[in-house]
Amino acid sequence: MKDLTVQIGKLPLKCPVFLAAGPLTINVENLQKAQELGLGAVDTKATIPSRYPNTKSYQRTFWDQESRAFSWVLGSWGKEFSYIEDGVEFLRNAKEKLSIPVFGNFKGLTGESEQWVSLATQLEEAGADALVTFFTFIQEFAGNEIEMIESIMTRVCSSVSIPVILKLQPETCFAVDTAEIVKAIENAGLAAIQISDGIAGYPGLFTDKPPYHPFQSIEFQARDAFITGPYLRPIIYRIVSEFYRETTLPIICSGGIWDGKSAIEAILYGATVIASSSGPCVKGWSMFDEMRQAIEEYMTENNFSSIADFRGLANEYIKENDEIDFADCCAVVNEDECVGCEECLVPAHCNAIEMHGEAAEVNKELCYGCCICSHLCPAEAITMQMA
Numbered sequence: 001m002k003d004l005t006v007q008i009g010k011l012p013l014k015c016p017v018f019l020a021a022g023p024l025t026i027n028v029e030n031l032q033k034a035q036e037l038g039l040g041a042v043d044t045k046a047t048i049p050s051r052y053p054n055t056k057s058y059q060r061t062f063w064d065q066e067s068r069a070f071s072w073v074l075g076s077w078g079k080e081f082s083y084i085e086d087g088v089e090f091l092r093n094a095k096e097k098l099s100i101p102v103f104g105n106f107k108g109l110t111g112e113s114e115q116w117v118s119l120a121t122q123l124e125e126a127g128a129d130a131l132v133t134f135f136t137f138i139q140e141f142a143g144n145e146i147e148m149i150e151s152i153m154t155r156v157c158s159s160v161s162i163p164v165i166l167k168l169q170p171e172t173c174f175a176v177d178t179a180e181i182v183k184a185i186e187n188a189g190l191a192a193i194q195i196s197d198g199i200a201g202y203p204g205l206f207t208d209k210p211p212y213h214p215f216q217s218i219e220f221q222a223r224d225a226f227i228t229g230p231y232l233r234p235i236i237y238r239i240v241s242e243f244y245r246e247t248t249l250p251i252i253c254s255g256g257i258w259d260g261k262s263a264i265e266a267i268l269y270g271a272t273v274i275a276s277s278s279g280p281c282v283k284g285w286s287m288f289d290e291m292r293q294a295i296e297e298y299m300t301e302n303n304f305s306s307i308a309d310f311r312g313l314a315n316e317y318i319k320e321n322d323e324i325d326f327a328d329c330c331a332v333v334n335e336d337e338c339v340g341c342e343e344c345l346v347p348a349h350c351n352a353i354e355m356h357g358e359a360a361e362v363n364k365e366l367c368y369g370c371c372i373c374s375h376l377c378p379a380e381a382i383t384m385q386m387a
């Protein structure tokens with residue numbers, strides 16, 4: 001057994017994977033299930049001071065197999081305990097039944113810090129071991145994101161004695177300078193950054209017959225729909241890597257981390273902890289077993305004794321554009337392994353590959369070194385080699 005312990009502020013988690021807020025955190029039985037599976041912690045569903053104006057609660061999520069996008073709408077799965085009183089009661093109940101850390105998830109609805117402080121202190125009193133909070137809509141920022149985050153979070157962090165985690169949306173990360181937001185986060189006294197919540201988007205449409213309604217729901221497309229799932233993953237890796245280079249704070253990665261490989265990749269890009277919410281909705285609880293085991297096996301195979309041993313290692317290979325000097329490389333076909341399927345002839349830009357008898361052959365003079373054929377080859381018969 002490997003030591004998988006990680007730390008968020010002063011709070012140790014015995015496993016670097018936790019159940020993130022979402023469909024599975026609406027009842028305590030699910031949180032117990034997460035504990036049985038050996039997860040490091042559980043989050044709760046968001047607690048807000050009052051219902052969003054004009055927003056009803058409904059359960060609308062959609063999984064689009066083809067684009068690998070999982071979409072949801074504000075208010076989905078939130079009905080049970082959107083209000084603070086319900087959130088507090090839920091947390092107390094969860095604390096009675098669980099021995100792993102329980103996070104209190106909350107957000108204020110205005111830019112007034114009193115509201116945020118009040119939610120945070122009530123959740124701490126109810127027994128929360130850490131808090132997770134988020135600024136989902138830019139409407140709260142009105143153009144001064146960083147000042148707003150710093151001032152509200154400073155008040156929250158100084159009002160509680162448990163670690164506070166700030167969860168950011170990809171849009172916020174793109175709108176602000178990473179170094180500046182990191183400075184604000186560190187000044188405020190936050191214990192960790194979670195990247196990320198979903199990104200605004202639409203999953204697609206049924207196009208075959210009117211009324212061309214969206215995938216997301218059987219009757220409407222909410223304007224503020226969020227997307228996560230494997231679709232989001234490359235964007236999340238980039239943001240994690242950017243933050244890793246700016247701060248020593250723990251980074252919690254969520255957003256399409258749905259299997260062991262992506263969990264390991266996220267850690268290699270700089271994540272300390274993995275949080276998953278939508279993945280098990282599609283893949284079932286066994287996703288967590290597979291993820292934990294994959295991390296352990298990877299550590300054994302590579303002789304890593306802790307998460308810190310391999311956290312961020314991939315960043316060494318990330319270069320600024322002006323540092324890059326591409327050497328020529330060329331596709332090479334292993335004739336013995338080529339199955340003659342002609343998949344490598346598909347890329348429209350490429351005139352370098354032709355069939356010679358049963359096997360593909362690359363004309364080195366014409367190969368751009370784009371690497372696409374090597375990814376398309378189902379037999380893994382094509383490798384890229386330096387010219």
Ligand SMILES: Cc1cc2nc3c(=O)[nH]c(=O)nc-3n(C[C@H](O)[C@H](O)[C@H](O)COP(=O)(O)O)c2cc1C
Binds near residue numbers: 020044071073228
């Ligand atoms: C239906 C649904 C409801 C969610 N509700 C919350 C919430 O109440 N609080 C919160 O911080 N995040 C919430 N999230 C966001 C997730 O915790 C997570 O950050 C996001 O979905 C990306 O991770 P994933 O790909 O593992 O789902 C919700 C996600 C979904 C799918």
